[in-house]
Amino acid sequence: MTKITERLKHNRITNGYCNICGxxxxxxxxxxxxxxxxxxxxxxxxxxxxxxxxxxxIKPLNAQHGAFFKTICSTCNNDVLGGLDKSIEDVTKVFRSKLGLYMTGTQMNPFIRIPFDSVSFTKAMIGHILSATSVEDCKVQLGENPFYTPLRSYVVGKISSFEDTHDIYYWFYPHRMHISAQSVSFMNEGHVAFICALHFFPIGFMVTIKGEGTFPAHATKLKLKDEFLIFNMTAINYEYTTFPFVNLKGDQMYAISSGHTCVSYPLIK
Incomplete structure (x- = not known):
């Protein structure tokens, strides 16, 4: 008998604690x-x-209208993230347009620059990372957590910056599948980094603890003072575009909680 994806048991809930505001x-x-x-x-x-x-x-979960997570309240969903998502839309729209020029050889420069609102963009991306989790997290009150509490406070406007506690890295993500992941521990050369990620075409986006991250060599560090996102389009590190979920080498390893990860991929008819 074919097994059914574990995602099914992390997807059913009605009432619970919002994973952003609590x-x-x-x-x-x-x-x-x-x-x-x-x-x-x-x-x-x-x-x-x-x-x-x-x-x-493994029989996958079939989502007819895109991947969604039922883990946040209507206020955080509509009033907070709903008001910020335009910043993600603007970046992806311009990126795809410039990517077309690059892929056809019209633009030869291997770096694509995209103007953006750094605060709105980072709040929106972090907010969706926070929501992309297991419903098990919504069954208990949110406690203080050195990694997640500052991120939640930043998204809802209690603090003005993530930069005192976290670093953000981003890169060109060329795949059709979407990846979301919370609470990944990645070890490389004896160093363990704690990572959250949200990848969807054409953006790879990763949040780590300040000064302690492990990240792909072609990634760019995001700073709130930035006026442009700068994507390195060279293909030399293509195998690391799904980071942290990559072919492991040397002493590399990663540890995950399956319910806090999700891969969504197109249904091909």
Missing amino acids: TYELLTKDHVPPKCAITLGPVLQKTVNEFFHISEP
Whole structure:
């Protein structure tokens, strides 16, 4: 008998604690990636472990209207993230336009610069990372957490910056599958980094603890003072575009909680 994806048990809930503001109420569906930044359509979902590592047949979750997570309240979904998603839409729209010029050889420069609102963009991306989690997290009150508490406070406007506690890296992500992941521990050359990520075409986006991150060599560090996102388009590090979920070398390894990861990929008819 074919097994059913573990994603199914992390997707069903009605009321719970919002994973951004912590209030207990009716939870709403948040599309991750936001529907304004992608072509919305049917997708299949598995956990990262099921998608990358398990060879036996796993029946995926069939999401007819894009990937969503029912983990945040309507206020955070509509008033907070809904008001910020335009910044992601603007970046992806310009990026795709410039990417077309680069792929056809019209633009030869291997760096693509995109103007953006750094605060709105980072709040929106972090907010969707926070929502892309297991419903198990919504069954208990949010406690203080040195990694997640500052991120939640930044998204809802309690603090003005993430830069005192976190670093953000981004890069060109050339794949059709979407990856979201919380609480990944990645070891490289004896150093362990704690990582959250949200990848969807054409953006790879990763959050780590300040000064302690491990990241792809072609990634760019994002600073709130930046006026442009600068994407390195050279293909030399293509194998690391799905970081941290890459072919491991040397002493590299990663540890994950399956319920906190998701791979969404197009349903091909």
